[in-house]
Amino acid sequence: MSAAVAQQPLPTGNPLVRLRDLHVRFVSRDATVHAVNGVDLDLATGEVLCILGESGSGKSVTLRALMRLLPRTARVEGGIEVAGRDVQAMDEGELQDFRGGDVAMIFQEPMTALDPVFTIGQQIGETVRRHEKASRREADARALELLELVQIPSAKRRLAAYPHELSGGLRQRAMIAVALACRPKLLLADEPTTALDATVQIQVLLLLRKLQEQMGMGVVFVTHDLGVAGEIADRVAVMYAGKVVEEGPVGPLMGGPLHPYPRGLLGATVHPGMRGKRLTTIPGAPPSLERAPTGCPFAPRCPEVEEPACTAAVPAPRSPVPGRAARCIHVVAA
Amino acid sequence: MIPADFQAIDRGGPGTPLLALDGLRKHFPIRGGLFGRTVATVRAVDGVTFAVRKGETLGIVGESGCGKSTTARLLMRLLDLDAGSMVFDGEGVGQDSQTGGIGLKDYRRQVQMVFQDSYASLNPRLPIEDSIAFAPRVHGLPGGEARGRARELLEAVGLAPAQFARRYPHELSGGQRQRVNIARALALRPRLVLLDEPVSALDKSVEAQVLNLLVDLKERFGLTYVFISHDLNVVQYISDRVLVMYLGEVAEIGPVDAIYERPAHPYTRALLASRPSMDPARRRTEPPLTGDPPNPVNPPSGCRFRTRCPHAEPVCAEQSPPAANLGGGHEARCLMALPGSGHSQAPRLAA
Numbered sequence: 001m002s003a004a005v006a007q008q009p010l011p012t013g014n015p016l017v018r019l020r021d022l023h024v025r026f027v028s029r030d031a032t033v034h035a036v037n038g039v040d041l042d043l044a045t046g047e048v049l050c051i052l053g054e055s056g057s058g059k060s061v062t063l064r065a066l067m068r069l070l071p072r073t074a075r076v077e078g079g080i081e082v083a084g085r086d087v088q089a090m091d092e093g094e095l096q097d098f099r100g101g102d103v104a105m106i107f108q109e110p111m112t113a114l115d116p117v118f119t120i121g122q123q124i125g126e127t128v129r130r131h132e133k134a135s136r137r138e139a140d141a142r143a144l145e146l147l148e149l150v151q152i153p154s155a156k157r158r159l160a161a162y163p164h165e166l167s168g169g170l171r172q173r174a175m176i177a178v179a180l181a182c183r184p185k186l187l188l189a190d191e192p193t194t195a196l197d198a199t200v201q202i203q204v205l206l207l208l209r210k211l212q213e214q215m216g217m218g219v220v221f222v223t224h225d226l227g228v229a230g231e232i233a234d235r236v237a238v239m240y241a242g243k244v245v246e247e248g249p250v251g252p253l254m255g256g257p258l259h260p261y262p263r264g265l266l267g268a269t270v271h272p273g274m275r276g277k278r279l280t281t282i283p284g285a286p287p288s289l290e291r292a293p294t295g296c297p298f299a300p301r302c303p304e305v306e307e308p309a310c311t312a313a314v315p316a317p318r319s320p321v322p323g324r325a326a327r328c329i330h331v332v333a334a
Numbered sequence: 335m336i337p338a339d340f341q342a343i344d345r346g347g348p349g350t351p352l353l354a355l356d357g358l359r360k361h362f363p364i365r366g367g368l369f370g371r372t373v374a375t376v377r378a379v380d381g382v383t384f385a386v387r388k389g390e391t392l393g394i395v396g397e398s399g400c401g402k403s404t405t406a407r408l409l410m411r412l413l414d415l416d417a418g419s420m421v422f423d424g425e426g427v428g429q430d431s432q433t434g435g436i437g438l439k440d441y442r443r444q445v446q447m448v449f450q451d452s453y454a455s456l457n458p459r460l461p462i463e464d465s466i467a468f469a470p471r472v473h474g475l476p477g478g479e480a481r482g483r484a485r486e487l488l489e490a491v492g493l494a495p496a497q498f499a500r501r502y503p504h505e506l507s508g509g510q511r512q513r514v515n516i517a518r519a520l521a522l523r524p525r526l527v528l529l530d531e532p533v534s535a536l537d538k539s540v541e542a543q544v545l546n547l548l549v550d551l552k553e554r555f556g557l558t559y560v561f562i563s564h565d566l567n568v569v570q571y572i573s574d575r576v577l578v579m580y581l582g583e584v585a586e587i588g589p590v591d592a593i594y595e596r597p598a599h600p601y602t603r604a605l606l607a608s609r610p611s612m613d614p615a616r617r618r619t620e621p622p623l624t625g626d627p628p629n630p631v632n633p634p635s636g637c638r639f640r641t642r643c644p645h646a647e648p649v650c651a652e653q654s655p656p657a658a659n660l661g662g663g664h665e666a667r668c669l670m671a672l673p674g675s676g677h678s679q680a681p682r683l684a685a
Contacts (some may be wrong), residue, residue: 054537055508153625167626168398197397198564198608203621205610224537227610231617250614268542270567271612272594279546279571282539285507 016186016218017043017066020079024061024242027075034292035061037242038078038314045185048212048219050233050250052226052262056286058242059222063188066220067103068095083185101131104179105188108195110171114163120147120174121159127181146177151207169200173207180211187212189221193228205231226269230254238262241287241297243314248324258326261298296327304330341523341556342444344388346424351385352526352558353409353445358382358418360404364631374631378404380582382418386526391552391559393573393590395566395605397627401582402562406530409560410447411438423525443473446519450531452511456503456518463488463499466518473522480521487517490554491547509540513547520555530562545572566609570594575663578602581630581638584657588664598658598666601639637669649676 024036036058043049053059064070065080068087080087083102090098099105107113115123124146125139134142140159147155150173163171172192179187189208193201209232212219223229229236233250238261246259257263267280284301287293295311296302302310309329317325318333360379363372379401386392396402407413409420411428420427422436422444429435449455456465466487467480475483485495491513503511512532519527529548533541545568552559563569569576569590576593578586578601586599597603607622625642628634637655640646650669657665658672669675674683 054539167629169626197627198566199397199604199621199623200626202608202610202618203624206618206621225610226538227612230612230614231610233614254612254614265538268539269612270542270545270565270571272567272570274571275590278549279542281542281546283543285509285540 014045014084015042016045016047016083017041017220018079018081019062019066020081022062022065022078022080023076024058024065024070025075026073028073031290034289035074035242036065037289037292039239039242039244041237041244041247043186043218043220045218046212046216048209048221048232048234050229050236051220051222051239052224052229052236053222053239054224054265054286056289057239059224059239060190061242062239063105063190063220063222066186066188067099067105069105097131100127100184101182102184103186103188104182104184105190106172106175106179106192108191110168110175111163113175114171114178116163119160119162120166120177123174124178124181127178131182142181143177146181147174149180149211150174150177152177168196169204172196172200172204176204176208176211180215183215185217187217187219189219191223192221194223194225201228202231208232226254226266238265241293242289243293243297243327244317245298245328246324246326247317252324258320258324258331259298259328260302260304260330264301264303296329306330341525342440344423348388350388350424351421352388352423353386354421355385355409356383356419356421358405358408358420359416360401360408360413361416376630377582377633378630379408380633382579382582382584384577384584384587386558386560387575389556389558390574391561391572393569393576394560394562394579395564395569395576396579396585397564397605399581399627399630400579401630402579403530404582405579406447406528406560406562409528410445411441412447443522444524445526445528446522446524447528447530448512448515448519448532450534452508452515452535453503455515456511458503461500461502462506462514463495465503466514466521469518470521483521484517487520488514490520490551491517492543493517507540509536509544512536512544516544516547516551520551520557523555524557526558526560528560528562531564532561533568534563534565541568548572566605578605581628581633583638583654584667585639586664586666586668588660588666589662592660592662592664596660596664598660598664598671599639599668600643600645600670602666604642637667639668645670645677645679647677 019039019041022036022039026033039062051059065076121143124143128134128139128142143159144155152158152170152173193204221232236250236253237244237247240261246262264282282301287297296315299305299310315327315329317327318331319325320331320334358379359381362376362378364374366373394402422441426435427441428438463484466484470480470483485499488495488498493513533544561572573590576590580601586602604622623642628641634641636651636653640650655667655669657667659665669677670679673681
């Protein structure tokens with residue numbers, strides 16, 4: 001680990017990310033989609049939070065809101081605070097310093113996230129020069145150091161490679177190198193291993209965890225895969241229909257979810273040793289988000305639904321033990 | 335013309351494999367230069383031999399570039415073979431029926447395929463009912479009967495015909511579209527269904543619904559499946575036998591329990607060890623394999639896995655390992671499993 005990329009953790013007690021009552025609506029002429037409906041999340045420095053959810057649950061929209069990467073049609077409301085700064089209040093110039101400096105993001109598909117007409121070395125160097133006003137020579141040296149950090153073999157030669165010349169796993173590592181170029185305090189990861197093969201996925205997950213520990217970064221990692229969350233998360237937030245329905249430390253949550261949705265999800269995930277048994281499924285499909293949910297959004301699919309308590313109002317989070325919470329009326333608060 | 339309303343009869347008897355493949359090969363030339371000469375060859379499928387037994391589900395696993403999808407397209411004859419032979423229930427595929435063969439049109443009626451991308455594989459301008467009825471009409475079923483069958487199949491895959499029959503693909507969710515694709519594949523009453531990553535694009539809760547449906551349909555229609563996936567847990571759940579591919583070759587094949595409990599090929603072991611543990615208390619610290627799968631353009635000599643194999647020895651570079659028989663239909667192409675192969679970890683030859 002080189003000193004150049006090491007980083008001092010922030011004083012504890014001050015969360016790195018503080019989301020309060022985040023709402024995101026996509027408004028168009030025909031319809032309004034309520035993608036995120038009141039999300040509260042905290043992330044401590046040096047912590048890995050997985051946002052787990054199916055497509056349309058609002059997990060990626062929540063992630064993008066942290067960096068203000070949403071399109072103009074999005075109406076974002078609520079408090080977004082990252083590293084003590086109000087993201088909503090930033091102007092365009094501040095945002096440019098903030099993105100890539102304090103916060104960086106890695107995406108699912110490195111082929112579209114990297115620029116095809118610049119070499120890997122140029123793309124890392126550009127980030128370093130933009131944020132740290134480094135000279136070209138310093139930037140090149142840093143690029144090489146970063147490629148070694150993300151364990152790209154024959155790094156020196158690969159600096160001159162274009163993205164299409166690398167395999168999928170190496171491209172993903174190169175994108176991680178670009179993201180880490182300015183030692184961000186917060187790394188946002190949007191399903192970065194979903195497109196990779198199993199043997200490569202585990203390599204990239206282990207690399208991310210190692211770098212996160214070395215650099216003391218906070219990481220928000222979006223995934224739909226329970227297994228991936230189990231490998232990388234400290235804490236997990238399960239999203240459904242734009243709400244966090246359950247949140248807690250990864251071990252207890254995966255060992256025994258409180259909310260019926262993650263319980264169903266765990267039952268529907270194929271494990272070894274389920275051969276010949278019928279898979280338990282969650283009947284139906286997630287609700288359309290053209291109207292903001294007025295009751296528990298999972299109620300129509302829930303095996304334990306109780307009318308009218310479940311549909312009368314959105315259940316508030318209840319916490320049976322410190323650190324865990326679920327939005328379900330069946331959970332008994334301590 | 336074969337009547338389109340009944341599944342074709344079993345000709346070879348239960349002992350004959352439904353589909354026997356021998357030495358399947360497909361190379362793709364890469365052209366370049368001034369005159370478009372072949373500058374390199376992608377050896378996508380390179381000498382693949384296996385059989386699909388009647389009534390079984392054969393799982394095919396492997397990483398991207400290993401040739402599993404090319405194999406599926408060869409089985410469907412969407413691609414022409416470079417070399418090798420295919421025998422369907424005792425009849426040579428693509429040969430004249432005078433010489434004991436089966437023509438491609440008849441073959442394709444009995445073998446159908448479901449693709450990964452549920453949206454791209456449906457005609458966006460046809461209501462789903464018409465998409466399903468299309469093939470039976472092509473094969474000679476009158477329009478009314480074809481539509482009746484489409485509705486019956488929609489019912490069978492769990493989509494109420496009254497509600498769904500006239501809908502277009504964009505009006506359905508991913509899971510519903512994949513059900514339509516499955517219904518369409520069944521419309522010709524096939525005997526063999528090739529499923530190429532049928533649940534990979536679906537959410538977990540929907541994936542379980544579709545897997546349950548596939549199990550039910552197999553029972554109800556007496557089907558045989560070839561199930562291609564990169565998800566080892568899903569393959570273990572649904573398969574009777576499993577075939578592991580690596581760089582265009584069969585690395586290991588055997589009954590599902592043998593492959594998952596006693597994997598003999600180091601690649602199979604690494605693949606199995608790469609699965610997330612689902613238990614945060616038992617996290618790994620070292621990846622089971624380093625590096626990406628090599629490019630199938632210039633595969634390594636000898637054993638193709640040797641460049642990533644922790645047990646590789648000089649002898650591995652010399653020859654492509656023949657299949658070592660481990661009993662019970664379990665075969666691995668690794669010198670460590672082959673007695674007397676010259677590898678230091680190979681079992682001794684019995685005297």
